Amino acid sequence: MSLAARLTAIQHDGRLPTVVAGVLRDGVLAETAGVHADVGTAYRIGSITKTFTAVLVLQLRDEGRVSLDDRLDAHVPDTSYGGVSLGDLLGHTGGLQAEPTGPWWERSTGGSFAELVAADDGTGAVAAPGEWFHYSNLGYGLLGELVARLHGASWLHVVREQLLEPLGMSRTTWGPVAPHAQGRSVRHFTGQLDDEPHTDTGAMGPAGQLWSTVADLATWAGVLLGRRPDLLAEATAAEMRTPRLDPTYGLGLQLAELGGRSLVGHPGSMPGFQSVLFVEPDTGDGAVVLTNATTGLDVRAAVPALLADAASDAPRVEPWIPTTSLPADVEPLLGVWFWGNTATEWRWQHDRLELRRLQVGTLTSTFVRRDDGVLVGDSGYHRGETLHVHEHHLECATFLFTRAPYDPRVFTAVR
Known part of the structure; x- marks a missing residue:
């Protein structure tokens, strides 16, 4: 079955308005496909953004400017979570709450870092540092400020200068740049679509703001695989995929056993979007999937399906089509x-x-x-x-x- 047919089954089962995907072989983008969208379309990538933030922090460590054992307040003194180490922030083992205080940050216009730390006074902590794994978007907002202060420039400027420009990733951006998908949510019972806002998340941007494409993320996979030593040492890439307290998370990377493969990478979601980038370090094989649906992408099923042998057989399905006309009596x-x-x-x-x-x-x-x-x-x-x-x-x-x-x-x- 072709990649297009396998992707269509994923789109149908998940009721995804549009979806694009790419398969990597030996670290190189080998195949691409799209359903209801061109594969060059940009999508919001959500928490895959965290992998960029993590690499920037580890670059600073490799340069000798920070240690992962450093407390945050050694570099960013004006927060209530200053006693948490950089390693614990990277690995989500700092005990911070999952989300910043206030309205749903992913769907709300974000403020400054000063406003973020003023709202988060430390009382939301769920555990002591190093006690157990608890995924925290807030922690990556704090790490983004660390990167900005040590470079004397905005997090976005540092991402562009240190990573995107050297890699030629011109389609990875802070906000949507055409051609891009419109974020959607699917009404569960009717199959109708609603638009989701493309918010600017401000100081929380380092946790989930970026937009990208299949081709750009395939390029980024090379960094996570340790194949761009000019940007990230191979040993540091291996360190990123070494578990800390939780066997499924290292330093900015998730670890997953999918379809008999040991994969590393990250999924992402924002209102109206889901994304996934996972690669196998031993072979360089991997998959990128981007869709403009708030829910519906089953990562654990989609990645093995895309990486399966093209000769595998399965029933072919027609693409799912959103409802545009609903009878009033129904x-x-x-x-x-x-x-x-x-x-x-x-x-x-x-x-x-x-x-x-x-x-x-x-x-x-x-x-x-x-x-x-x-x-x-x-x-x-x-x-x-x-x-x-x-x-x-x-x-x-x-x-x-x-x-x-x-x-x-x-x-x-x-x-």
């Missing part, structure tokens, strides 16, 4: 209904009403809407049966579906 039927105590969900997708078991997500039947508005099963257990819509329940061949388990308004009436 919308009230969508959502969660109970068959007895068993929860089911009803979605509108590809001009059909889908019945799924909520616990496992299994599709059990679909119904088509005739011109007269009647819904008739066209696949699955209820094929050929008519779905009858009542005031408080749905009925199909004696199967009763109610908004609450065994709704007495329905079950009393039929006894």
Whole structure:
């Protein structure tokens, strides 16, 4: 099966508005594909940004300007988390809370570093430094300021000068530069799309602000593999992928066993976007995936699928298409209904009403809407049966579906 076909299956299963991907072999971009988008389209990469911040900190360490054992306040004295070491911040073992105080930072316009530290006074800590792993976006906001102060320039300026320009990564940027995808979220039951804002996250930018492309991230993979010693020593790249307290995280890199491969890299998400970059250090094989959907990209399934042998066989599917027209009489039927105590969900997708078991997500039947508005099963257990819509329940061949388990308004009436 071709890469395009494998990517289409990922797009279909995840209900992704658009998706692009690339496969690396021996550290080089070997194949690319896109569904509903050109592979050169830029997407927001979320927490893959952290790998850039981590490399900048480790460059400073390799230059002898910092030690990973240094407390943050040795270089950035004006924070309430000054006692946390740089190594613990890089490895998410500093005990910091996951998110900065205030509104959802990924979806809100960010402020200055002074505003960030004023809002985060240390009371949100969840553990003592070095006690256990707890992923912290806030920690990378602090590391970004460390980089800026030691270089005497903004974090973005340092990223450009130290990394992007030497690598020729001209499509990796702070904000969206055309051609770029619009961030989307998919309404769960209707399949309709909503736009998500492309926020400037300010001082939290080093944790998740960047936009990039498949080709640029394939280039970046070479740094993470230790194949650009002019920018990052091979031994330092190996150190990044050495676990600290948690076996799944090193210094700015996640470690994952996927499809029988030991991979390193990072996933990313921002409202309207998901991304993933994982590579295998031993072979240089890897995958990049970028999509403009808030949810739906199953990293643990997608990466092995893209890296699978092209000769592998699987059922071919058509791309998922968002809903653009929803019949008014269908919308009230969508959502969660109970068959007895068993929860089911009803979605509108590809001009059909889908019945799924909520616990496992299994599709059990679909119904088509005739011109007269009647819904008739066209696949699955209820094929050929008519779905009858009542005031408080749905009925199909004696199967009763109610908004609450065994709704007495329905079950009393039929006894």
